[in-house]
Amino acid sequence: MENEISGAARLRPRHMKGSRWRPLLVFVALAALIAGALSAMASAGAQDGSDFEVQVRAQLHDDGRIEFGLHAEGQNLTPTLRFFPADASVGRLLVSSVVELRGVQLQVIARRQADGDTEFGVRADGEDLWPSGRIFPASTAADVWLVSSAVMVMSPDDAGDLVIYSGRGESLVGELINRFEQQTGIDVKVRYGNTAGMALAISEEGDRSPADVYYGQDAGALAFLAEEGLTAQLPADITAMVDSEFQDDDGRWIATSGRARVLIISPERVPNPPDSVFDLIDPEWNGRIGWAPTNGSFQAFVTAMRQIHGEAVTEAWLRGMIANDVRVYPKNTPQVQAVGDGELDIGLVNHYYLFRFDADWPAENHFTDAGGAGALINVAGVAMLESTTNRANALRFIRFLLSEAGQTYFREQTNEYPVASGVSARPGLTPLDELNPPSLALTSLSDLDGTLELLQKVGALQ
Numbered sequence: 001m002e003n004e005i006s007g008a009a010r011l012r013p014r015h016m017k018g019s020r021w022r023p024l025l026v027f028v029a030l031a032a033l034i035a036g037a038l039s040a041m042a043s044a045g046a047q048d049g050s051d052f053e054v055q056v057r058a059q060l061h062d063d064g065r066i067e068f069g070l071h072a073e074g075q076n077l078t079p080t081l082r083f084f085p086a087d088a089s090v091g092r093l094l095v096s097s098v099v100e101l102r103g104v105q106l107q108v109i110a111r112r113q114a115d116g117d118t119e120f121g122v123r124a125d126g127e128d129l130w131p132s133g134r135i136f137p138a139s140t141a142a143d144v145w146l147v148s149s150a151v152m153v154m155s156p157d158d159a160g161d162l163v164i165y166s167g168r169g170e171s172l173v174g175e176l177i178n179r180f181e182q183q184t185g186i187d188v189k190v191r192y193g194n195t196a197g198m199a200l201a202i203s204e205e206g207d208r209s210p211a212d213v214y215y216g217q218d219a220g221a222l223a224f225l226a227e228e229g230l231t232a233q234l235p236a237d238i239t240a241m242v243d244s245e246f247q248d249d250d251g252r253w254i255a256t257s258g259r260a261r262v263l264i265i266s267p268e269r270v271p272n273p274p275d276s277v278f279d280l281i282d283p284e285w286n287g288r289i290g291w292a293p294t295n296g297s298f299q300a301f302v303t304a305m306r307q308i309h310g311e312a313v314t315e316a317w318l319r320g321m322i323a324n325d326v327r328v329y330p331k332n333t334p335q336v337q338a339v340g341d342g343e344l345d346i347g348l349v350n351h352y353y354l355f356r357f358d359a360d361w362p363a364e365n366h367f368t369d370a371g372g373a374g375a376l377i378n379v380a381g382v383a384m385l386e387s388t389t390n391r392a393n394a395l396r397f398i399r400f401l402l403s404e405a406g407q408t409y410f411r412e413q414t415n416e417y418p419v420a421s422g423v424s425a426r427p428g429l430t431p432l433d434e435l436n437p438p439s440l441a442l443t444s445l446s447d448l449d450g451t452l453e454l455l456q457k458v459g460a461l462q
Helices: 019-045 170-184 195-208 219-227 277-281 296-309 311-323 333-341 351-356 391-402 404-414 442-446 448-458
Strands: 051-060 066-072 075-077 099-101 104-112 118-124 127-129 151-154 161-166 187-192 213-216 254-265 289-291 346-350 364-366 377-384
Touching: 051 118, 066 104, 066 118, 104 151, 104 391, 118 151, 127 151, 161 170, 161 195, 161 391, 170 187, 170 391, 170 404, 195 213, 195 219, 195 296, 195 448, 213 219, 213 391, 219 296, 219 377, 219 442, 219 448, 254 296, 254 333, 254 351, 254 391, 254 404, 277 311, 289 333, 296 311, 296 346, 296 377, 296 442, 296 448, 311 448, 333 346, 333 351, 346 351, 351 364, 377 391, 377 442, 391 404
Parallel strands: 161 187, 161 213, 289 346
Antiparallel strands: 051 066, 051 151, 066 075, 099 104, 104 118, 118 127, 213 377, 254 346, 254 364, 254 377
16 A cells, blocks of 8 residues: 655664765756756746646655655645655655646655665656656765656646535535635536435445545445445545544545534523433423434434444433423524524534524533543545546545645634644634543444434434
């Protein structure tokens, strides 16, 4: 499997060879720099064409790592993950993170040779291109930038299209998808529906599905599609962007944002909120509680309860809630509205719905069940379908969701937790690392059918 060129790798300094190489190295460096300058001039003069030249830049650091970048059209392009570790295995291909130019996703690829030299090239929209001058000598002096010969990359005349099946509502992510479309020129077609419905549609369509990407609002539906063999393995530069707990073990889906299960309460009418969702079946709360059993996040929460507490306990809780005259809502936002309006005292929702209301809205989030199902951290996530013939645009969309721009959108516009490194949660929101979610792999939430059957059995779904 390919790995990132990553600064996070364990490093082992590689000693330089003797000083007899220095005159040669200076000559090589100067020649490479001159060649790079001439190539850049030629490239700049051809910017209006449909193809362009790309070169790899590289320099050795004192600790033995090699830093890579790209040069094209007179500018240096710097991937976020760009360090080749000093102790890289011989023959193992490593891949940098992506930089984009003229509609093409570019990466540096590199592998260590048996003699200690390093061979490097360019990956353009998944195609590996090896320049004629592509060897970074093991004896290279530290802190000297070398530039490869150029490879020719074809810029697409038409950015193409992308079909997304989205279990996330248009009101949540429509603007973000529009931004992607405007930024890339890709013609995006979105089919919106609920998360379970979109996942089941893909399952029924199988290899005939027109979808390239599935964008769901909970891990259960994503894991279901992965287990069905309908999602493709994502490249290493994408899976490296998110902690392993927020993605499929085999890289067949990845989280894009996170959200915490909470009770939305009226602090005035519920001064002593319950510590657990299991307390909600007490007579004290009769007729005062709301839920949204058709909501995908609620169903994922029930699936987590089944996994953690067992089928019998979960069924008893569901029946207890119904016997306690729980009030049914179509989704989460109306519950927050109802609590603020005095029609409801407690609702079972995700944390971010409160932030859709004014700061003085008379309701607040209450975290419960440390280590249990009531403290579930669920995720929205994305997968590329195995059947797609449009991999480049599918991966471009996934990288966009995990980019700083995408993660900032989730923080500022949907009030969710960013999951990719480099973007923190919104001020006032308890950081993810301070919460105590259950020790439950999100991939275990895939038994959506079992949850739907249980909800129907107890009468929660009509």
